[in-house]
Every structure is written in structure tokens, then in C-alpha cells.
Amino acid sequence: MxxxxxxxxxxxxxxxxxxxxxxxxxxxxxxxxxxxxxxxxxxxxxxxKKKANNLNDFFKRIGIIWYGGNEGHTQQVKRETDFLEKQSRSKTKILEIGFNGGHSSETFLNSNSSLTVDSIDIGYHHYVNFGKYYLKKRFTKRFNLHIGESRKVLPDLLKKELIFDLIFIDGSHEYKDVITDLEICSKLSDKDTLVILDDVYYEKDKDGLSSVDNHNLGPTKAWNEFKLKNLVIEDGYIEFETENTNKRSIVYGKFTF
Ligand SMILES: C[S@@+](CC[C@H](N)C(=O)[O-])C[C@H]1O[C@@H](n2cnc3c(N)ncnc32)[C@H](O)[C@@H]1O
Incomplete structure (x- = not known):
């Protein structure tokens, strides 16, 4: 056994x-x-597909388990999920970079029945397609997944002259990629668009225990640069407590016009 x-x-x-x-x-x-x-x-x-209660239940039933080898997702941290759920309640058009298994997309889609989600993922992980299958069956036209690098997919959305009212950036953590994501996303926004960037982490003072690590470096540097150039106004920063030592934090604000 x-x-x-x-x-x-x-x-x-x-x-x-x-x-x-x-x-x-x-x-x-x-x-x-x-x-x-x-x-x-x-x-x-x-x-x-119809029997599963939610995405987590679906993954469990088909034997896809979230362990150290998979990338993390927002539903692993209840406070982060609550935050995303609250922010999306009044929104109608959401863009997400970084689908992974689809947990943050599911949070958005559940928060209000009139919103749509366009999500982008490079598609490295084999379970992306299972997450897509489940969410597509459940939310049909309200959900769209674009497979490809964000720097290649975002210009296609620009051509369609789309404006989103919430943009959640949780894709590549490379500084240059985050800068490109922010730049193009600013063109898919208006003055009211809420932009949320995952994994921005502000270093503590000299007595603090935490510091920025590789995972947070790119998003933090890119966001700070955008702030310094006055391209974005920060409305808030949240650190979420987790059961393990992984840092989980987000920053949110609005692009300037
Ligand atoms: C941290 S996970 C996203 C988690 C997801 N938002 C959630 O909470 O359920 C990051 C995802 O971004 C994808 N990714 C990495 N680089 C990317 C790129 N350049 N363009 C699009 N997606 C990318 C990865 O394959 C991974 O699935």
C-alpha cells in the first residue's frame, strides 16, 4: 500500500x-x-466537470496537487483572495497577466456575475489547460484565456482598443517583463482603472527580518520606477501573513494620465 x-x-x-x-x-x-x-x-x-464544486475541487478530483513544485496561487492566502474578491465586486472588465491554474481568475468570476475576465499565460505549466477547461465550461463567454507571452499578447488587445477597469499583474517576475507589462497595461486603462501588482515587497528597516528576494525584486524595482516617474499613483500596499515563510504582498494604484 x-x-x-x-x-x-x-x-x-x-x-x-x-x-x-x-x-x-x-x-x-x-x-x-x-x-x-x-x-x-x-x-x-x-x-x-459539472460535479466539481470549485476549481480546487476539480483539480483534486483529477489528481493535480498544489505542492512546492507548482507555482503559488492567490487562493492559498485567504486575505489575498478576500482582497481581490472585494476589489472586483464593482468591476465589469478584468485583465489578468499570469493565469497559472486559474485560481485568481475564479475569484474574480465568482465575485460578480456581470464581469468578464481576459487572462494571459505563457502556458509553461501543463495544468493551465485543465484550469482553462474547467473555467470555460463554468463561466463560458465571461472568461477568455490567451496563451502566450504577455509582451506578445497585450499588443493584440491594444489593437482592439480595449479598456479594463481592473488589471491584475501576476505573470513574469523579471524586471524588464514587468516594466513592459506596466507600460502596455497603462494603455489599456483609463483614469479609474485599478492596477494591482503582485509580489511587490518593501524592504523592512534595519531591525526588520525581511528583505526583498529574487521573486520580489523585479516587480518591486519596476513599480518603484513607475512611481518615481509619476506614471502610477500608489493607493495601497498589503503584506499577507502566510503559514510558511514565503512573502506574499501586493501593491495597487492608478496610472496617471
Ligand atoms: C504566480 S503564477 C500566477 C498565479 C495566479 N494569478 C493565481 O493566483 O492563481 C504566474 C504565472 O505567470 C506565467 N508567466 C510567467 N511569465 C509569463 C509571461 N512572460 N507572460 C505570460 N505569463 C507568464 C507563469 O507561467 C505562471 O503560470
Whole structure:
């Protein structure tokens, strides 16, 4: 039984990164196992899509588990989810960069039945497609996922002359990418658009325990630069307490015009 559980746990945690890192014949063996597991997941998805209570329940039923190897999501922190839910209640058109499994998209879509979400993701993670499948079935036309790098997808949205009333940026954490995201998003905004940038982290004073780490560096530097240039006005900054030591924080404000 213990061996069975170990094999199951290993198979459920297989992803492209693990396959890529493995060597020789293992690479092919893991790839075949991964394809079979995902095929089974699609079959199960088809039958349980209407039975699942929410996205987390859906992922659990198809054996996609959130562990250290996956990227974090906002529903792991209740206060962050509450914040996003509250901010989106009065909004109608939301743009999100960084879909991952779709947890923040789900929060927005649940907050008010008249809003739409356009989300962008580079699509590195195999579970992106499962999240998309579930949310598309549940929210149909209210939800759209654009797969691709944000710097390539955002200009397409610009061509459509779209204006969003809430923009949540939680994609690449590279400084240059965040700058590009902010620049293009400012053109998809008007004076009332609320922009929320995830993982901006302000360093504590010399007695504080925390400091900016690699994960927060790019977003923090990009946001500070935007503020210094008076391109954005900050309305608030929140640090969320988490059960582990990972820092979770966001900043929000409005672009200047
Ligand atoms: C932290 S996760 C987003 C979490 C999500 N907002 C949630 O709370 O459920 C970041 C996501 O951004 C995606 N990403 C990274 N670089 C990107 C880029 N240049 N363009 C679009 N998406 C990107 C990653 O693949 C990942 O899925």
C-alpha cells in the first residue's frame, strides 16, 4: 500500500520540468507515464466537470496537487483572495497577466456575475489547460484565456482598443517583463482603472527580518520606477501573513494620465 501510494504520488507530481531534468531512458519513460496520466485526467475531467464544486475541487478530483513544485496561487492566502474578491465586486472588465491554474481568475468570476475576465499565460505549466477547461465550461463567454507571452499578447488587445477597469499583474517576475507589462497595461486603462501588482515587497528597516528576494525584486524595482516617474499613483500596499515563510504582498494604484 505504501509503495502504491508512493508511485501514485510520483506520477501525480510529474511535469515537464521533472521530465526535462531526468536522464537517458528515464526521460522517455517519464514522458510516456505523464502522457498516460494526463490522458486519464482529460477523461475524468469530462465526466466530473459539472460535479466539481470549485476549481480546487476539480483539480483534486483529477489528481493535480498544489505542492512546492507548482507555482503559488492567490487562493492559498485567504486575505489575498478576500482582497481581490472585494476589489472586483464593482468591476465589469478584468485583465489578468499570469493565469497559472486559474485560481485568481475564479475569484474574480465568482465575485460578480456581470464581469468578464481576459487572462494571459505563457502556458509553461501543463495544468493551465485543465484550469482553462474547467473555467470555460463554468463561466463560458465571461472568461477568455490567451496563451502566450504577455509582451506578445497585450499588443493584440491594444489593437482592439480595449479598456479594463481592473488589471491584475501576476505573470513574469523579471524586471524588464514587468516594466513592459506596466507600460502596455497603462494603455489599456483609463483614469479609474485599478492596477494591482503582485509580489511587490518593501524592504523592512534595519531591525526588520525581511528583505526583498529574487521573486520580489523585479516587480518591486519596476513599480518603484513607475512611481518615481509619476506614471502610477500608489493607493495601497498589503503584506499577507502566510503559514510558511514565503512573502506574499501586493501593491495597487492608478496610472496617471
Ligand atoms: C504566480 S503564477 C500566477 C498565479 C495566479 N494569478 C493565481 O493566483 O492563481 C504566474 C504565472 O505567470 C506565467 N508567466 C510567467 N511569465 C509569463 C509571461 N512572460 N507572460 C505570460 N505569463 C507568464 C507563469 O507561467 C505562471 O503560470
Amino acid at each position: 505504501i509503495l502504491f501510494n508512493r508511485i501514485k504520488s510520483f506520477l501525480f507530481r510529474l511535469d515537464y520540468l521533472k521530465i526535462y531534468k531526468s536522464k537517458y531512458l528515464y526521460k522517455y519513460l517519464y514522458l510516456i507515464c505523464f502522457k498516460i496520466v494526463n490522458l486519464c485526467r482529460w477523461v475524468v475531467s469530462f465526466f466530473i
